[in-house]
Amino acid sequence: MITAQTFRKLAxxxxxxxxxPHFDKASFRIKKKIxxxxxxxxxxxxxxxxENDQSIFSLYGDKTAVYPVPNKWGKQGWTQFLLNKVEEEFLxxxxxxxxxxxAPKHLASKYNML
Incomplete structure (x- = not known):
């Protein structure tokens, strides 16, 4: 199980x-973009x-662990992860x-796996 503290450390x-803050949640941003x-x-x-990453990550073994947000937000790539059902490395x-x-290209290129 991933704790909120672990999630914060990773993000x-x-x-x-x-x-x-973002309404009643915490948001994690880069250059003001969530x-x-x-x-x-x-x-x-x-x-x-x-869209591609969403389809790949949604293939995670337990279909209730990772899934697109219902409605138009999900169609824009927003994907939910249940912290008690996913592994830390996967998250x-x-x-x-x-x-x-x-992220801007110069920052993303430091992490991009391609």
């Missing part, structure tokens, strides 16, 4: 990432992925993809 490890949010009460993170890979999706 803030990316260069220039910062945590700011790449992830954390809902501690529901132990759920929501990440901004590309870190997803966070890296989300960070690279919204």
């Amino acid at each position: 803030l490890a990316f260069e220039e990432a910062e945590e700011l 790449f992830a949010t954390l809902n501690e009460t529901q132990q759920r993170a929501t990440l901004k992925l590309s 870190n890979d997803a966070l890296m993809a989300a960070y690279c999706e919204v």
